[in-house]
Amino acid sequence: xxxxxxxxxxxxxxxxxxxxxxxxxxxxxxxxxxxxxxxxxxxxxxxxxxxxxxxxxxxxxxxxxxxxxxxxxxxxxxxxxxxxxxxxxxxxxxxxxxxxxxxxxxxxxxxxxxxxxxxxxxxxxxxxxxxxxxxxxxxxxxxxxxxxxxxxxxxxxxxxxxxxxxxxxxxxxxxxxxxxxxxxxxxxxxxxxxxxxxxxxxxxxxxxxxxxxxxxxxxxxxxxxxxxxxxxxxxxxxxxxxxxxxxxxxxxxxxxxxxxxxxxxxxxxxxxxxxxxxxxxxxxxxxxxxxxxxxxxxxxxxxxxxxxxxxxxxxxxxxxxxxxxxxxxxxxxxxxxxxxxxxxxxxxxxxxxxxxxxxxxxxxxxxxxxxxxxxxxxxxxxxxxxxxxxxxxxx
Amino acid sequence: xxxxxxxxxxxxxxxxxxxxxxxxxxxxxxxxxxxxxxxxxxxxxxxxxxxxxxxxxxxxxxxxxxxxxxxxxxxxxxxxxxxxxxxxxxxxxxxxxxxxxxxxxxxxxxxxxxxxxxxxxxxxxxxxxxxxxxxxxxxxxxxxxxxxxxxxxxxxxxxxxxxxxxxxxxxxxxxxxxxxxxxxxxxxxxxxxxxxxxxxxxxxxxxxxxxxxxxxxxxxxxxxxxxxxxxxxxxxxxxxxxxxxxxxxxxxxxxxxxxxxxxxxxxxxxxxxxxxxxxxxxxxxxxxxxxxxxxxxxxxxxxxxxxxxxxxxxxxxxxxxxxxxxxxxxxxxxxxxxxxxxxxxxxxxxxxxxxxxxxxxxxxxxxxxxxxxxxxxxxxxxxxxxxxxxxx
Numbered sequence: 001x002x003x004x005x006x007x008x009x010x011x012x013x014x015x016x017x018x019x020x021x022x023x024x025x026x027x028x029x030x031x032x033x034x035x036x037x038x039x040x041x042x043x044x045x046x047x048x049x050x051x052x053x054x055x056x057x058x059x060x061x062x063x064x065x066x067x068x069x070x071x072x073x074x075x076x077x078x079x080x081x082x083x084x085x086x087x088x089x090x091x092x093x094x095x096x097x098x099x100x101x102x103x104x105x106x107x108x109x110x111x112x113x114x115x116x117x118x119x120x121x122x123x124x125x126x127x128x129x130x131x132x133x134x135x136x137x138x139x140x141x142x143x144x145x146x147x148x149x150x151x152x153x154x155x156x157x158x159x160x161x162x163x164x165x166x167x168x169x170x171x172x173x174x175x176x177x178x179x180x181x182x183x184x185x186x187x188x189x190x191x192x193x194x195x196x197x198x199x200x201x202x203x204x205x206x207x208x209x210x211x212x213x214x215x216x217x218x219x220x221x222x223x224x225x226x227x228x229x230x231x232x233x234x235x236x237x238x239x240x241x242x243x244x245x246x247x248x249x250x251x252x253x254x255x256x257x258x259x260x261x262x263x264x265x266x267x268x269x270x271x272x273x274x275x276x277x278x279x280x281x282x283x284x285x286x287x288x289x290x291x292x293x294x295x296x297x298x299x300x301x302x303x304x305x306x307x308x309x310x311x312x313x314x315x316x317x318x319x320x321x322x323x324x325x326x327x328x329x330x331x332x333x334x335x336x337x338x339x340x341x342x343x344x345x346x347x348x349x350x351x352x353x354x355x356x357x358x359x360x361x362x363x364x365x366x367x368x369x370x371x372x373x374x375x376x377x378x379x380x381x382x383x384x385x386x387x388x389x390x391x392x393x394x395x
Numbered sequence: 396x397x398x399x400x401x402x403x404x405x406x407x408x409x410x411x412x413x414x415x416x417x418x419x420x421x422x423x424x425x426x427x428x429x430x431x432x433x434x435x436x437x438x439x440x441x442x443x444x445x446x447x448x449x450x451x452x453x454x455x456x457x458x459x460x461x462x463x464x465x466x467x468x469x470x471x472x473x474x475x476x477x478x479x480x481x482x483x484x485x486x487x488x489x490x491x492x493x494x495x496x497x498x499x500x501x502x503x504x505x506x507x508x509x510x511x512x513x514x515x516x517x518x519x520x521x522x523x524x525x526x527x528x529x530x531x532x533x534x535x536x537x538x539x540x541x542x543x544x545x546x547x548x549x550x551x552x553x554x555x556x557x558x559x560x561x562x563x564x565x566x567x568x569x570x571x572x573x574x575x576x577x578x579x580x581x582x583x584x585x586x587x588x589x590x591x592x593x594x595x596x597x598x599x600x601x602x603x604x605x606x607x608x609x610x611x612x613x614x615x616x617x618x619x620x621x622x623x624x625x626x627x628x629x630x631x632x633x634x635x636x637x638x639x640x641x642x643x644x645x646x647x648x649x650x651x652x653x654x655x656x657x658x659x660x661x662x663x664x665x666x667x668x669x670x671x672x673x674x675x676x677x678x679x680x681x682x683x684x685x686x687x688x689x690x691x692x693x694x695x696x697x698x699x700x701x702x703x704x705x706x707x708x709x710x711x712x713x714x715x716x717x718x719x720x721x722x723x724x725x726x727x728x729x730x731x732x733x734x735x736x737x738x739x740x741x742x743x744x745x746x747x748x749x750x751x752x753x754x755x756x757x758x759x760x761x762x763x764x765x766x767x768x769x770x771x772x773x774x775x776x777x778x779x780x781x782x783x784x785x786x787x
Binding site for chain 1: 573695719743
């Protein structure tokens with residue numbers, strides 16, 4: 001059968017199957033929009049924090065104003081005591097509670113170094129860290145101003161020197177490859193591939209199980225040839241590949257996120273990922289030979305993949321067992337490659353191991369074939385033996 | 396059929412449904428080990444960085460030592476240009492670098508506030524944050540020392556000077572997760588979602604297996620008598636929600652008791668407070684699962700729908716990305732999933748020590764979802780029952 005012919009017949013099948021159509025063409029777009037929508041702001045703004053101002057002086061008010069001036073923070077709750085403030089912190093309506101002690105202004109002027117305490121919610125680590133660093137920098141800026149002013153008044157130094165007194169060392173902090181630490185660029189580019197893997201695997205199960213739907217397991221098994229079935233998967237591989245190319249074009253074309261590497265390498269890696277995912281799914285399908293059970297296994301396999309990708313929590317700090325499980329997931333090899341290409345513009349030699357890893361998954365197609373042949377052979381012997389057997393449940 | 400008979404039938408239906416059992420017991424138990432696995436080290440430590448020291452003074456070497464002494468940083472390379480450092484970084488040998496510019500020591504003596512340059516790989520935010528935290532921490536110690544020594548040189552008392560290097564001190568205290576451990580952050584929330592998703596699948600599989608437009612109807616009805624067609628919908632829903640909720644109550648206790656304890660996660664809530672929240676949570680999920688099961692033509696699609704919703708639900712639950720920064724429309728949709736109020740409720744109750752009386756809004760929300768999905772599944776199931784009875 002030639003390829004064009006196969007594509008035509010499969011296309012006809014797709015157009016008659018609403019669920020396949022949705023999974024192939026609609027779902028990726030909807031899911032993409034949702035994830036992008038969640039993080040499209042990129043940089044968290046105006047996180048609510050609360051203050052308890054026991055001092056109520058010009059200095060305490062100026063400090064509160066400087067916290068509020070930080071783009072990340074918004075002081076929108078003033079509490080009269082710690083108790084009501086901590087209640088708000090516990091219920092999550094504020095992410096930090098800053099307590100300005102009595103005598104703040106007096107002690108500052110006397111040089112007694114008053115101490116402000118800020119409790120920030122570190123249960124939400126990502127938000128907590130943002131609040132922490134924004135409070136620190138807002139506080140640092142205000143104190144440096146205050147000290148510069150002090151040095152200016154007590155001595156006859158120039159402004160520049162007074163700043164040098166207040167801040168003996170300055171620091172320049174550079175986030176490489178994501179210059180404004182944009183969360184969209186960071187998370188969306190990893191979450192979408194994780195969902196893409198899910199879509200590929202889930203859809204492949206549905207495609208495989210289509211044959212089982214209309215015929216019993218035995219008739220289906222005896223009627224098909226493995227090679228022929230694989231050829232029938234090719235049109236789907238192309239559609240999955242297209243999904244990948246579309247999301248890359250949206251990130252690094254339409255949204256204009258920086259892309260330093262080679263499109264050719266990246267797009268080639270996507271094809272390898274598609275084939276790797278489809279191979280894993282094919283194996284799972286032939287082990288179970290049942291749509292529902294295959295789907296359960298695929299779900300168990302692909303759902304936690306994001307945690308293992310090493311984007312949010314670094315791979316190098318995972319225990320060895322987690323690293324082994326990570327290596328069994330096609331998407332982790334692909335994401336290595338995507339980050340290397342997009343961010344680092346690594347030479348192609350450094351991506352060879354990722355390509356080989358993805359390629360290794362294709363060997364599962366051979367394992368699936370062995371299982372297929374074994375089942376078919378057993379089926380043949382059963383048929384020869386005579387009595388019509390009930391559905392053989394081997395899984 | 397008596398209540399007892401019905402319960403036995405339902406029990407048999409659940410415990411003979413292999414994919415359901417695999418999802419419920421296999422899934423929940425395997426995930427309780429698998430999901431926390433990447434995070435067992437809690438915080439990234441000892442990130443390899445390079446130093447570009449163009450100053451060469453004794454002080455600049457002291458800076459290197461101070462940075463190396465922080466738990467976050469491990470200086471593994473010394474290079475001479477930024478380009479060299481970048482090459483190391485892109486080949487994965489280091490995750491950041493520190494540059495001490497030329498004449499740093501001289502400028503410090505001249506009180507010119509010379510800069511130190513910190514760079515980290517922001518492809519990985521946690522890595523980046525760790526590197527910068529280590530560098531900032533070590534240099535702020537240095538800055539304080541410089542200030543103290545200057546004050547002493549000007550004739551101030553050492554004890555006084557060392558307490559006066561800043562005008563106002565800010566003491567930041569991480570609260571609820573004092574160690575900033577990643578496992579403590581992810582697991583309490585994701586475990587709620589795992590219970591949510593597997594229960595949705597279980598309840599969906601059970602219902603769709605019975606009501607899907609099946610060809611193998613004869614096979615199933617022969618050994619099960621189609622009890623779901625002869626009993627009233629109210630009775631079936633009652634027994635189903637009771638049985639599945641009881642099974643999940645056990646799994647819930649396994650997660651919130653044994654698992655949390657073995658991972659050292661906060662367990663601040665009392666059992667009775669947890670129960671007030673878990674009951675509407677489980678009921679609403681069973682009913683939502685039933686609704687999905689009734690709306691879907693084939694049972695394998697239940698898993699598809701639930702699986703695809705997982706990542707969007709995690710990221711819109713509000714513990715990763717602040718709700719105030721999520722578009723309203725997505726936030727409203729997320730509130731329709733029992734996972735959203737449940738995650739927030741359990742985190743507040745068990746991790747942050749909020750009181751149950753303060754959770755009234757979330758409880759009302761969960762009970763409203765029970766009502767909404769309970770009624771929807773009632774109406775849909777009645778319709779399906781009529782269609783199926785017409786066939787037989």
